[in-house]
Amino acid sequence: MRVICRNVSVSFVAGERTVEALRDVSLDVRSGEFLSVVGPSGCGKTTLLRTLADLLPPQSGQVEKQVGPGSRSAQALLVFQENNLFPWMTVLQNAAFGLEMQGVGRGERESRAHALLARLGLSGWEHAYPPHLSVGMRQRVAVIRSFLSDPGLLLMDEPFAALDALTRELVHQELLDLWEQNHKTVIFVTHDIEEAILLSDRILLMSASPGSIVAEFEIGLARPRTTATALSDEVQLLKRRIHAELGLRPREVTHAS
Ligand SMILES: Nc1ncnc2c1ncn2[C@@H]1O[C@H](COP(=O)(O)OP(=O)(O)OP(=O)(O)O)[C@@H](O)[C@H]1O
Numbered sequence: 001m002r003v004i005c006r007n008v009s010v011s012f013v014a015g016e017r018t019v020e021a022l023r024d025v026s027l028d029v030r031s032g033e034f035l036s037v038v039g040p041s042g043c044g045k046t047t048l049l050r051t052l053a054d055l056l057p058p059q060s061g062q063v064e065k066q067v068g069p070g071s072r073s074a075q076a077l078l079v080f081q082e083n084n085l086f087p088w089m090t091v092l093q094n095a096a097f098g099l100e101m102q103g104v105g106r107g108e109r110e111s112r113a114h115a116l117l118a119r120l121g122l123s124g125w126e127h128a129y130p131p132h133l134s135v136g137m138r139q140r141v142a143v144i145r146s147f148l149s150d151p152g153l154l155l156m157d158e159p160f161a162a163l164d165a166l167t168r169e170l171v172h173q174e175l176l177d178l179w180e181q182n183h184k185t186v187i188f189v190t191h192d193i194e195e196a197i198l199l200s201d202r203i204l205l206m207s208a209s210p211g212s213i214v215a216e217f218e219i220g221l222a223r224p225r226t227t228a229t230a231l232s233d234e235v236q237l238l239k240r241r242i243h244a245e246l247g248l249r250p251r252e253v254t255h256a257s
Pocket residue numbers: 012013014019020021039040041042043044045046047048211
């Protein structure tokens with residue numbers, strides 16, 4: 001699915017104040033592109049995703065979604081900052097929920113969900129309920145559920161912020177593997193610049209007050225990307241360029257993420 005935003009502005013009225021969360025945001029996301037959005041807290045990243053998911057109507061501008069021949073679904077699926085699993089369903093039922101909605105039979109959906117749960121280190125937890133899982137475990141289940149739902153557009157709002165560094169590396173690899181298999185259009189919000197570099201084809205930088213896009217970086221790193229990619233000089237150089245654009249020194253960014 002190709003996503004085009006033309007001069008989108010969104011404001012919120014909070015008491016006497018009007019907060020201009022997005023001003024004149026334009027973007028064109030190619031079908032099958034992995035795009036990340038990076039920017040300081042409060043700059044409008046979540047607002048942008050909610051607008052793209054049609055959960056918020058823009059005050060002005062338009063959002064257009066073009067379903068191409070490669071994408072079966074016109075549906076956009078939003079994975080939130082904090083996961084939203086169904087607490088009354090088991091891990092396995094949650095993971096397979098999207099498949100169930102597509103009418104996939106129980107045997108197939110459970111075997112596909114089982115396979116991904118195992119790859120993300122959740123074997124043995126299939127019959128547990130979300131409240132008994134750590135935040136990071138729940139977020140991994142939410143990512144599996146979103147991929148198995150097979151939406152035309154996947155909008156991810158800091159989905160890995162709660163994961164420890166090692167789990168995050170594992171999940172990056174799995175997300176990249178899944179994405180290599182079907183090249184879904186993904187718009188991924190993160191505070192973590194290295195994460196954005198490793199995953200994306202392109203990174204947009206946003207600034208606050210009002211939220212707008214201030215810079216864009218094409219990430220031409222070869223794919224498939226591996227853990228070795230993270231250590232390459234090319235990644236370090238890109239990180240420095242993006243830090244400089246954000247006006248931050250690397251250490252400050254580490255604290256903020
Ligand atoms: N429902 C709302 N009502 C009023 N103001 C809102 C609402 N949602 C967001 N805002 C305001 O819009 C601005 C952008 O918020 P948003 O949540 O999009 O930022 P963000 O970039 O996602 O921040 P973070 O990185 O902390 O998640 C902020 O000033 C916020 O206070």
